[in-house]
Amino acid sequence: MQLAIVGDKLIEASKLDSAYLDYGTFFGDGVYEVLRSYDGKLFALEEHLARFKRSLAEIEIEGININDIREKVIMAWQKSGYANAKIYFHITRGAGPRDHAAEGLTPRFFLLVSEAEDATKQKQNGITAMTVPDTRWKRCDIKSLNLLPNVLAKRLAHKRGCDEAIFVDDKGGITEGSSSAFFLIFGNNLQTSPLAANILPSITRQFVLKIYKNAGLNLLEKQTRVEDATKADELFIAVSSKDIVPVVKFNEITISGGKPGKYTKLLMSEFAKLVKK
Numbered sequence: 521m522q523l524a525i526v527g528d529k530l531i532e533a534s535k536l537d538s539a540y541l542d543y544g545t546f547f548g549d550g551v552y553e554v555l556r557s558y559d560g561k562l563f564a565l566e567e568h569l570a571r572f573k574r575s576l577a578e579i580e581i582e583g584i585n586i587n588d589i590r591e592k593v594i595m596a597w598q599k600s601g602y603a604n605a606k607i608y609f610h611i612t613r614g615a616g617p618r619d620h621a622a623e624g625l626t627p628r629f630f631l632l633v634s635e636a637e638d639a640t641k642q643k644q645n646g647i648t649a650m651t652v653p654d655t656r657w658k659r660c661d662i663k664s665l666n667l668l669p670n671v672l673a674k675r676l677a678h679k680r681g682c683d684e685a686i687f688v689d690d691k692g693g694i695t696e697g698s699s700s701a702f703f704l705i706f707g708n709n710l711q712t713s714p715l716a717a718n719i720l721p722s723i724t725r726q727f728v729l730k731i732y733k734n735a736g737l738n739l740l741e742k743q744t745r746v747e748d749a750t751k752a753d754e755l756f757i758a759v760s761s762k763d764i765v766p767v768v769k770f771n772e773i774t775i776s777g778g779k780p781g782k783y784t785k786l787l788m789s790e791f792a793k794l795v796k797k
């Protein structure tokens with residue numbers, strides 16, 4: 521017989537709610553997505569589902585019907601009644617005895633829908649960011665539940681009075697934010713590090729790369745360094761929950777006079793058009 525303690529209660533493991541035996545909890549063994557709706561329209565659902573499918577394949581969780589996930593997302597969102605919703609969902613490998621390489625588990629789906637945070641103030645005033653060493657594993661292109669380095673980076677940033685932590689690799693190269701993609705603007709050039717195994721293929725990034733020309737920008741996808749960011753005319757982060765948010769202080773250096781810059785504002789208004797389509 522296996523025994524468990526939940527809080528202060530000793531119980532037979534066989535009587536445990538299976539949520540306690542989830543591989544997401546034991547190992548971070550699962551993948552997730554976050555998307556949102558804008559004024560009653562879901563944004564980029566297909567792009568999120570495509571990335572989710574890829575993440576599942578990369579960690580060998582098989583037999584998931586993406587149509588079924590799509591239906592669940594839409595149903596939960598509609599039931600929530602939120603015009604501006606944030607939808608989180610994940611699939612873990614399943615629940616069972618704690619064993620790193622267990623076979624035959626049934627994957628478990630979980631979804632949470634809530635009202636999207638109002639990011640108006642952050643968009644109007646900009647946020648602050650600081651760099652932290654990128655201590656993550658080498659497959660950050662997979663949107664996995666393993667987020668401990670991201671959590672610690674964000675906690676450190678908050679302790680230092682910053683909103684976002686920007687990861688820097690061993691060679692001084694910027695990868696991305698702890699929960700965002702990262703962009704620079706020099707003159708009329710938009711710069712971001714190219715996608716690689718150490719960067720999440722951000723959906724918001726994907727859309728920024730569709731609209732930058734409308735804002736009169738050229739694109740430079742090249743390995744971005746910390747020195748580039750400190751010298752940039754404008755900086756911003758990109759994330760599904762808030763789309764584009766200007767960064768007005770980076771490692772204590774004031775960027776763009778401490779206010780959102782002209783091109784970032786243009787990109788924000790282009791993005792606002794996109795989410796209405």
Ligand SMILES: Cc1ncc(COP(=O)(O)O)c(C=O)c1O
Nearest residue numbers: 699700701720722723724759760
């Ligand atoms: C590490 C990391 N990079 C980038 C992003 C932005 O990705 P997306 O635009 O798909 O939300 C996120 C979002 O949570 C993230 O966690």
